[in-house]
Amino acid sequence: MESDKYRRFLEKQAEKNPVKIEGSTDNKGFKITWNNVRDEPKRGSSSDILDSLYLGKNMEETVIIERKVAGLLKDRLRGLEDENLRLRKRLTTLKILLIALGTSLLFVFILLFSLLIPQFRIIL
């Protein structure tokens, strides 16, 4: 049971940013158009890059993006870079741990080997 105000909010948002759905309701022969009623994006506006990101369309030779979209992408890039740095740090820590573990295992192996074969101890 949806709240009436919730439905009105969605309808209002749909009025501002309409999508037009044409054709049958199954997968085939279906078309969704993203119509902008108030500010139709000009050719070469940020719609190019967003369409390529969300709809997999090819971009024009030159792509111009709006400030807010650039801000969004910048924020995401920064987030990904931070995540990348964090993961690299973790990777370095894990590498050090792995080397330490390998060295310890080698010592244990040599120790066991020397216990089993006394001659090996003499060699050492």
Place this chain on the structure above:
Amino acid sequence: MDIRSKILQLEKEINLRFVGNEEAIRMMILNQLHPRSTTLIRAGRGVGKSTLMLLLLKGICGDDLVVVSGASEVKRGEVVGRLHIPSLEKEGIEKVLWAAFIQSKGKALDEVNRLNPYTTANIHHLMQFGEVWAYGKRARVGDYVLIANENPMDATSFIHPPPFYDRFDICLFLRSLTLSEKFQLQEILEKYDWNLISSMPQVVSFDELEEARKEVATIELDPSVVGNINLLVRDFQACIRDKEESEIKPPALCEGCHFIRDICGTIREPLSERATVALTHLAKAAQWLNGKCEFEDILRMALLVFPHRLTLVRTRNIINDMVEILERERVKMADRNVRKQWSLLNELLKDFNRAAYGLAREAAIEDVVFAEELIRLEDQWINEGRLRRDDTLSTQMGWRRPSYQGVPF
């Protein structure tokens, strides 16, 4: 002069006596336009917390105001009421004499951080239920204006629980004066004979304020405004790993989460629903007083409604941190419009549509609040046999609504 003009006049009179912090004063005025309003002022020593508190209370209540000082109340516990000894001795009846603080319309709490736990509990109960208890007797408290102040840097006597602070509608942060503002203050002090509080006239009577409060309550907000308020608060609450119920909190909880870079990852203890109520009250007041309430206004209001209600994962400067998060929120809202996700949801609410669902799924991967709504619809479509459980976003991403044996709770 009509009530609206009187409210604006009140703001003007305060601005004549208080230098700077105009935005804080405007929000403080807006916050008085709903019943049982509560305001908290946080600032360092000598910045003007008590002055601002008293200026507003004098402007509304005149002399019908009582100040309880936290510093002195450490010793006494009679803020609510005391026993009438002669009645007890002569007639054996426990009669309670309710304190002036309870009876007055204007209630001021100076240095609330120093209030003893007994007094705090009583005031907490007053703000929650509009009543007070003393010696087993109850007294209903009518409409009022309550303003408190505290210095968070002060060595406090008692640490109050977060639910107590949650009862304050807004929290104002005052800043110290710049060089030019200090000159302004000296001129003002000389103009009012070094007594700002005594010079403050009562601009609005409490009856007029109650009338204004009734008018504001009847204001119907635009669905977009209501939607933006709910979205904003939800963004500060939502967690795909259910942090509200989890014993593990962010950042540990966010390890490996798809939404690790989102706003939800910066919030340790989320907002309560009182934040929605406070924002709605302020939006209605702004609509009534200014004739409009835009998304930008809501963001500015959020800066005063959110900070005392949540805990961030890392706090350096709460106001700067909140400004940063709210700026990200602005980008997030624009992103939602660009993806047209609410339009898609609107279509999906009318009827299931596989192509629209495909696009909605892509949007859901970018937005935890939208994902919650889509997952809820997925459950409905599975029950109707329109979608297989294996094909859903919730199954493929491992996101589930809290439920037991298929029944959500």
